[in-house]
Amino acid sequence: MTDIGTSIPSVTVRGPQAPGNTAALDPVFTVSDLSVFYGEYEAVRQVDLSIGNREITAMIGPSGCGKSTVLRCFNRMNDLIPGARAAGKILYHGEDLYGDHVDPIEVRRRIGMVFQKPNPFPKSIYDNIAYGPRVNGTKGKMDEVVEEALTQAALWDEVKDKLKQNALSLSGGQQQRLCIARAIAVKPEVILMDEPCSALDPIATTKIEDLMQQLARDYTIVIVTHNMQQAARVSNRTAFFTADVDDKGERHGRLVEFDETSRIFTNPTDQRTEDYITGRFG
Numbered sequence: 001m002t003d004i005g006t007s008i009p010s011v012t013v014r015g016p017q018a019p020g021n022t023a024a025l026d027p028v029f030t031v032s033d034l035s036v037f038y039g040e041y042e043a044v045r046q047v048d049l050s051i052g053n054r055e056i057t058a059m060i061g062p063s064g065c066g067k068s069t070v071l072r073c074f075n076r077m078n079d080l081i082p083g084a085r086a087a088g089k090i091l092y093h094g095e096d097l098y099g100d101h102v103d104p105i106e107v108r109r110r111i112g113m114v115f116q117k118p119n120p121f122p123k124s125i126y127d128n129i130a131y132g133p134r135v136n137g138t139k140g141k142m143d144e145v146v147e148e149a150l151t152q153a154a155l156w157d158e159v160k161d162k163l164k165q166n167a168l169s170l171s172g173g174q175q176q177r178l179c180i181a182r183a184i185a186v187k188p189e190v191i192l193m194d195e196p197c198s199a200l201d202p203i204a205t206t207k208i209e210d211l212m213q214q215l216a217r218d219y220t221i222v223i224v225t226h227n228m229q230q231a232a233r234v235s236n237r238t239a240f241f242t243a244d245v246d247d248k249g250e251r252h253g254r255l256v257e258f259d260e261t262s263r264i265f266t267n268p269t270d271q272r273t274e275d276y277i278t279g280r281f282g
């Protein structure tokens, strides 16, 4: 009898610290042929992309290539911008996110957002967290809801003795974790983050990155970042966007490449991705 043996190739399939295994993508969102317009202007053209369940997906690319525009489509925030319009399809768990029967307010409850600049309400720390659950008519003990959200956002220990204090008295990094806690308090499934660390120092940034990794056990996260090390550190998959200029001189954002983060950063297939990640462009 011949022993053929089995060789199992050793393949790195995810970002260095990222949780979970990205080998098979279990889609929460499936985007096909998405184009986004502001009035007549086509800001983003023909994007095809999937967002994996309980993964961190990073969107990177030069300024103006449409990262925020695409991100805002995931919770229909673009609906709030006069003249903005999305064409193509975004499926959320197989359902058309832009279908007639879909309530955009419920969409935004399930798919929360954290912005570049921390934007706490000018209220107490407690009321910042309790606001969303109260609006949603959450029953049960509000104190527990507040504690749980602050604990998940790794802020509880720092604020538990000053919950009645105004949230604007917190540091920038604490305010951003508060905003993440506020997003979590309404029990979303997905958290969208648009450059959540760009206003923070390196220590606060590390805290938010650690927090993202914790949260990815329970939530699906999509993050826009200009910090490529951050994308490489935290994400499972990366989408690289750029902007093409057409013959009329108009710029249109495009998705160039979407793959496992380790592959995008070590062996991209498109020259434009390689130029961007090696700093030759953008």
Ligand SMILES: Nc1ncnc2c1ncn2[C@@H]1O[C@H](COP(=O)(O)OP(=O)(O)OP(=O)(O)O)[C@@H](O)[C@H]1O
Binding pocket: 038, 043, 061, 062, 063, 064, 065, 066, 067, 068, 069, 070, 081, 251, 253
């Ligand atoms: N509210 C708006 N109205 C009109 N045009 C807009 C609006 N928001 C964005 N745009 C345009 O759409 C294009 C993509 O912008 P977007 O903000 O999505 O880019 P981005 O990749 O997020 O850039 P940055 O990295 O600078 O944040 C740009 O040309 C921008 O001017």
Ligand SMILES: [Mg+2]
Binding pocket: 067, 068, 069, 194, 224
């Ligand atoms: Mg942006």
